Amino acid sequence: xxxxxxxxxxxxxxxxxxxxxxxxxxxxxxxxxxxxxxxxxxxxxxxxxxxxxxxxxxxxxxxxxxxxxxxxxxxxxxxxxxxxxxxxxxxxxxxxxxxxxxxxxxxxxxxxxxxxxxxxxxxxxxxxxxxxxxxxxxxxxxxxxxxxxxxxxxxxxxxxxxxxxxxxxxxxxxxxxxxxxxxxxxxxxxxxxxxxxxxxxxxxxxxxxxxxxxxxxxxxxxxxxxxxxxxxxxxxxxxxxxxxxxxxxxxxxxxxxxxxxxxxxxxxxxxxxxxxxxxxxxxxxxxxxxxxxxxxxxxxxxxxxxxxxxxxxxxxxxxxxxxxxxxxxxxxxxxxxxxxxxxxxxxxxxxxxxxxxxxxxxxxxxxxxxxxxxxxxxxxxxxxxxxxxxxxxxxxxxxxxxxxxxxxxxxxxxxxxxxxxxxxxxxxxxxxxxxxxxxxxxxxxxxxxxxxxxxxxxxxxxxxxxxxxxxxxxxxxxxxxxxxxxxxxxxxxxxxxxxxxxxxxxxxxxxxx
Amino acid sequence: xxxxxxxxxxxxxxxxxxxxxxxxxxxxxxxxxxxxxxxxxxxxxxxxxxxxxxxxxxxxxxxxxxxxxxxxxxxxxxxxxxxxxxxxxxxxxxxxxxxxxxxxxxxxxxxxxxxxxxxxxxxxxxxxxxxxxxxxxxxxxxxxxxxxxxxxxxxxxxxxxxxxxxxxxxxxxxxxxxxxxxxxxxxxxxxxxxxxxxxxxxxxxxxxxxxxxxxxxxxxxxxxxxxxxxxxxxxxxxxxxxxxxxxxxxxxxxxxxxxxxxxxxxxxxxxxxxxxxxxxxxxxxxxxxxxxxxxxxxxxxxxxxxx
Ligand SMILES: Nc1ncnc2c1ncn2[C@@H]1O[C@H](COP(=O)(O)OP(=O)(O)OP(=O)(O)O)[C@@H](O)[C@H]1O
Ligand SMILES: [Mg+2]
Numbered sequence: 001x002x003x004x005x006x007x008x009x010x011x012x013x014x015x016x017x018x019x020x021x022x023x024x025x026x027x028x029x030x031x032x033x034x035x036x037x038x039x040x041x042x043x044x045x046x047x048x049x050x051x052x053x054x055x056x057x058x059x060x061x062x063x064x065x066x067x068x069x070x071x072x073x074x075x076x077x078x079x080x081x082x083x084x085x086x087x088x089x090x091x092x093x094x095x096x097x098x099x100x101x102x103x104x105x106x107x108x109x110x111x112x113x114x115x116x117x118x119x120x121x122x123x124x125x126x127x128x129x130x131x132x133x134x135x136x137x138x139x140x141x142x143x144x145x146x147x148x149x150x151x152x153x154x155x156x157x158x159x160x161x162x163x164x165x166x167x168x169x170x171x172x173x174x175x176x177x178x179x180x181x182x183x184x185x186x187x188x189x190x191x192x193x194x195x196x197x198x199x200x201x202x203x204x205x206x207x208x209x210x211x212x213x214x215x216x217x218x219x220x221x222x223x224x225x226x227x228x229x230x231x232x233x234x235x236x237x238x239x240x241x242x243x244x245x246x247x248x249x250x251x252x253x254x255x256x257x258x259x260x261x262x263x264x265x266x267x268x269x270x271x272x273x274x275x276x277x278x279x280x281x282x283x284x285x286x287x288x289x290x291x292x293x294x295x296x297x298x299x300x301x302x303x304x305x306x307x308x309x310x311x312x313x314x315x316x317x318x319x320x321x322x323x324x325x326x327x328x329x330x331x332x333x334x335x336x337x338x339x340x341x342x343x344x345x346x347x348x349x350x351x352x353x354x355x356x357x358x359x360x361x362x363x364x365x366x367x368x369x370x371x372x373x374x375x376x377x378x379x380x381x382x383x384x385x386x387x388x389x390x391x392x393x394x395x396x397x398x399x400x401x402x403x404x405x406x407x408x409x410x411x412x413x414x415x416x417x418x419x420x421x422x423x424x425x426x427x428x429x430x431x432x433x434x435x436x437x438x439x440x441x442x443x444x445x446x447x448x449x450x451x452x453x454x455x456x457x458x459x460x461x462x463x464x465x466x467x468x469x470x471x472x473x474x475x476x477x478x479x480x481x482x483x484x485x486x487x488x489x490x491x492x493x494x495x496x497x498x499x500x501x502x503x504x505x506x507x508x509x510x511x512x513x
Numbered sequence: 514x515x516x517x518x519x520x521x522x523x524x525x526x527x528x529x530x531x532x533x534x535x536x537x538x539x540x541x542x543x544x545x546x547x548x549x550x551x552x553x554x555x556x557x558x559x560x561x562x563x564x565x566x567x568x569x570x571x572x573x574x575x576x577x578x579x580x581x582x583x584x585x586x587x588x589x590x591x592x593x594x595x596x597x598x599x600x601x602x603x604x605x606x607x608x609x610x611x612x613x614x615x616x617x618x619x620x621x622x623x624x625x626x627x628x629x630x631x632x633x634x635x636x637x638x639x640x641x642x643x644x645x646x647x648x649x650x651x652x653x654x655x656x657x658x659x660x661x662x663x664x665x666x667x668x669x670x671x672x673x674x675x676x677x678x679x680x681x682x683x684x685x686x687x688x689x690x691x692x693x694x695x696x697x698x699x700x701x702x703x704x705x706x707x708x709x710x711x712x713x714x715x716x717x718x719x720x721x722x723x724x725x726x727x728x729x730x731x732x733x734x735x736x737x738x739x740x741x742x743x744x745x746x747x748x749x750x751x752x753x754x755x756x757x758x759x760x761x762x763x764x765x766x767x768x769x770x771x772x773x774x775x776x777x778x779x780x781x782x783x784x785x786x787x788x789x790x791x792x793x794x795x796x797x798x799x800x801x802x803x804x805x806x807x808x809x810x811x812x813x814x815x816x817x818x819x820x
Contacts, residue, residue: 055698056700057697057698076700077697077698077699077700078699078700078701078702079700080700081699081700082700087698089698091694093692093694093695093698093699094695095687095688095691095692095695095815096691096692096815097687097691097812097813097814097815098687098688098691102684105684106684106685106688106699107699109699109700111681111684112681113680113681113682114679114680114681115678115679115680115681115684117678117679
């Protein structure tokens with residue numbers, strides 16, 4: 001590489017320690033101006049930490065960050081924003097009780113003292129026309145699904161006219177079509193407008209299709225930088241985990257079970273505004289069967305999951321397990337062996353400030369062997385239990401007493417999975433289980449879900465990743481507007497038809513897609 | 514018995530007048546608490562601001578002869594207390610609630626100590642607007658005597674609502690109050706915003722205190738406040754962190770507090786103490802009636818759930 005190459009951004013020799021963890025060890029990355037640079041690495045490799053150091057969100061313990069020709073040091077997120085560096089964080093940073101428009105306006109580094117909403121809204125609406133996707137500006141963020149939030153996050157940054165855009169796993173919650181659309185649009189901006197992009201992702205497909213260069217981290221260390229044109233996924237996965245990934249296939253045993261284990265009868269659920277978002281959903285799942293529910297986010301998946309996890313009351317209808325009423329009490333979950341893996345696990349299934357060990361034992365902390373006579377808690381047993389699960393599910397954490405909120409995104413997911421899948425499972429409800437996981441972990445988790453199925457569990461898999469549904473399910477439905485609009489099996493799946501149904505075009509409409 | 518009718522009309526008018534008189538300090542303290550809580554911090558110490566404001570306002574009004582100067586100084590006293598609260602809270606591992614209670618005890622104690630010399634002297638009162646001048650009924654005239662500070666509060670409430678939506682600082686306060694992480698990611702200095710919000714809230718509470726000593730009841734003594742500063746916290750929850758609702762809620766609480774004296778004034782003496790408990794019962798009743806297990810309080814700043 002010639003020395004005259006203009007770098008939009010350089011991070012040189014960055015090291016970062018957290019209590020007990022060497023998250024980054026002398027890592028350097030150089031982002032060529034106007035290029036699309038991918039950053040790869042396993043869960044917990046330090047990718048998020050690196051970009052947070054770049055943004056000035058963390059102060060690196062060693063090393064420095066330089067921006068553009070001016071070799072300017074960045075010491076705070078505000079300074080980064082002023083310099084034109086924008087970032088979409090891995091965990092959502094939208095403000096739930098504000099509207100989309102307010103969130104977008106607030107992110108501007110320089111706001112007028114008095115905001116002329118009429119003028120701003122008109123300008124926003126105008127600019128929204130050039131955006132790769134539509135979002136409702138007046139909606140409060142609480143009402144959005146994960147996918148919609150991610151879109152708002154990206155739009156927020158694009159609207160800031162950033163020169164360097166850092167994206168921390170932005171496509172995890174998008175469908176492949178949506179992801180292609182977003183990344184395609186962003187790639188165009190790197191060509192036309194001189195935008196430089198640093199993209200963190202776990203998907204080789206995205207790296208190969210969109211990136212110019214790729215840097216790989218392994219366990220907090222720099223593992224190498226390659227031109228994408230001269231590399232391939234095999235080589236990259238070797239750089240990531242230090243060995244080649246063995247091809248594996250997931251075994252699927254044949255189940256003879258005929259009676260439904262889980263039945264949903266005419267379920268009606270309302271959203272946060274009291275409007276019915278799910279109207280009369282019916283579904284049967286037999287033991288030893290995975291039923292997939294595909295669909296674009298925001299069509300009732302979140303609310304359906306919340307009814308199972310006990311976060312939302314149903315308006316009408318029934319959920320039956322073994323023919324018995326289920327109403328999401330802790331007692332019933334235990335009795336029916338019903339387990340849930342909701343989306344955004346840090347928010348929906350963990351207490352971020354409590355330790356990994358505590359989070360791992362939530363379902364059983366007040367029973368033997370963790371409690372004496374259901375009230376005296378035995379810390380030692382809980383720690384032992386955590387130690388076991390940490391090993392069995394390879395959760396990367398400095399220790400059992402670390403707050404779960406400090407783990408990397410992928411490891412939070414693993415923690416919840418470990419808790420839910422460690423025991424006998426007879427009904428499993430899963431939503432976007434691989435959101436944010438690296439390829440090895442995805443493989444692991446798919447195996448675990450399949451194992452639960454093979455052991456006779458009824459599995460409801462709600463996912464926005466159609467590939468995942470096609471790979472795992474025995475039967476699949478498409479959900480649109482709170483209704484199941486299409487049913488098929490992976491073998492007979494008509495992708496064009498599924499795509500149409502997901503987009504909300506009914507079967508008889510002959511719309512161009 | 515025959516005179517029952519005008520009697521009850523009198524009660525109504527007295528309650529209305531009382532709502533405004535008793536409600537004004539509630540209004541200022543709750544607006545102050547609302548501003549502070551919107552930034553994601555709870556200030557239980559506003560009781561201290563109220564009492565220190567009452568004492569310092571009274572003292573300065575007496576010494577300078579100007580009631581309005583007293584109001585200003587009361588506000589500034591509140592700013593200083595807010596500053597201390599904020600500086601303590603932004604230390605690591607310091608809890609808002611504990612600091613608030615400590616500030617409350619410290620402030621009231623200090624006020625009683627410093628206020629000793631002002632118990633006897635008489636300070637000038639704040640002016641009021643006589644809306645009832647047209648009437649010959651002394652009851653009506655007394656009820657419709659509106660203090661200038663109340664008018665200021667009535668204007669301030671919608672102004673604050675406007676501020677939260679249209680002013681950059683208002684949005685900053687809300688952002689910081691909703692999510693510390695999001696605010697940090699946007700490069701906002703969270704501690705600084707909270708510092709200003711706590712100081713601003715302290716100012717308003719201090720002004721509320723000056724109303725107590727300079728208008729109604731209108732003297733300085735140690736029994737001046739009966740927990741208005743603390744009840745403002747409940748009031749803000751009831752008002753769903755909306756300044757305009759704070760105005761309505763203050764009037765409601767003021768009205769409830771005026772019920773006992775109003776009934777007494779027409780000769781109903783039974784249950785005097787019971788009626789005096791009305792605002793507290795109202796607080797409890799409202800909290801129970803409006804809470805829901807399906808959702809958390811609408812409008813609650815996100816950071817408030819982390820305290
Ligand atoms: N605030 C923190 N305190 C303590 N440890 C931390 C903190 N943030 C991250 N870590 C640790 O640093 C390491 C790197 O974390 P990081 O979030 O950068 O991983 P990542 O590469 O982004 O992983 P993922 O793909 O799962 O998002 C992890 O071991 C994590 O537990
Ligand atoms: Mg990460």
